[in-house]
Amino acid sequence: MKKEICSYLPNYAYIPLILVLIINFITYNFSKLITNSFVHYNISSFIDDFLPFFPVFIIFYLLAYFQWIIGFILIARESREFCFRFLSAEIIAKLCCLLLFFVFPTTMIRPEITGTGIFDFLTKIVYFFDQPVNLFPSIHCLESYLLFRCSFFMKRVPWWYKYVTFVFSFMVCLSTVFVKQHVFWDILAGIVVVEIGIYLSDKFATGRIFDIIHKKIKP
Numbered sequence: 247m248k249k250e251i252c253s254y255l256p257n258y259a260y261i262p263l264i265l266v267l268i269i270n271f272i273t274y275n276f277s278k279l280i281t282n283s284f285v286h287y288n289i290s291s292f293i294d295d296f297l298p299f300f301p302v303f304i305i306f307y308l309l310a311y312f313q314w315i316i317g318f319i320l321i322a323r324e325s326r327e328f329c330f331r332f333l334s335a336e337i338i339a340k341l342c343c344l345l346l347f348f349v350f351p352t353t354m355i356r357p358e359i360t361g362t363g364i365f366d367f368l369t370k371i372v373y374f375f376d377q378p379v380n381l382f383p384s385i386h387c388l389e390s391y392l393l394f395r396c397s398f399f400m401k402r403v404p405w406w407y408k409y410v411t412f413v414f415s416f417m418v419c420l421s422t423v424f425v426k427q428h429v430f431w432d433i434l435a436g437i438v439v440v441e442i443g444i445y446l447s448d449k450f451a452t453g454r455i456f457d458i459i460h461k462k463i464k465p
Contacts, residue, residue, distance in 0.1 A: 259322035286353035301365035303421040317393035330453030339443030387436030390415035
């Protein structure tokens with residue numbers, strides 16, 4: 247089993263990826279327990295009123311999870327330095343989200359789904375399990391945009407990967423507003439926190455922390 251995992255993930259990527267998962271859980275799930283009683287703000291705008299409800303876009307919303315799995319595996323496999331640099335940027339971006347979820351909790355009014363098609367059904371399931379909180383920034387947009395940004399620095403992927411990543415990430419961002427899971431400002435905030443994460447990761451070389459940890463525990 248360990249050999250099978252190693253064939254996909256180099257051992258230096260274990261700790262950063264585990265930490266990414268832990269931070270993600272704390273940011274999105276654990277924070278809800280604390281902010282549940284907070285006042286939540288609706289920041290929807292005329293743009294959101296103008297955008298229609300397209301349940302078919304739930305496909306991109308759900309397929310985003312597979313994009314992330316593949317994307318983070320490719321980041322981990324690119325190189326140790328690359329992995330540490332961008333996973334530390336991911337963690338910084340996610341901590342920015344956590345801060346915003348605490349200081350500026352948001353919510354939105356979602357439409358009543360009256361359709362009976364498969365896409366309406368899938369959207370109802372998402373609505374049931376994913377309540378309209380922790381919206382600003384959009385974690386969906388954050389993750390997909392990060393993978394898009396990473397793709398332009400990657401050398402071990404096919405030439406077409408960056409273009410496919412751009413198109414799919416763009417569709418994921420659209421899906422968040424077309425299935426009424428987020429509002430327009432949530433998309434922009436997701437992009438901004440990624441840029442902040444990359445900037446701070448580069449400026450302070452935060453990836454070195456993972457390098458130090460890896461050297462200490464490396465057998």
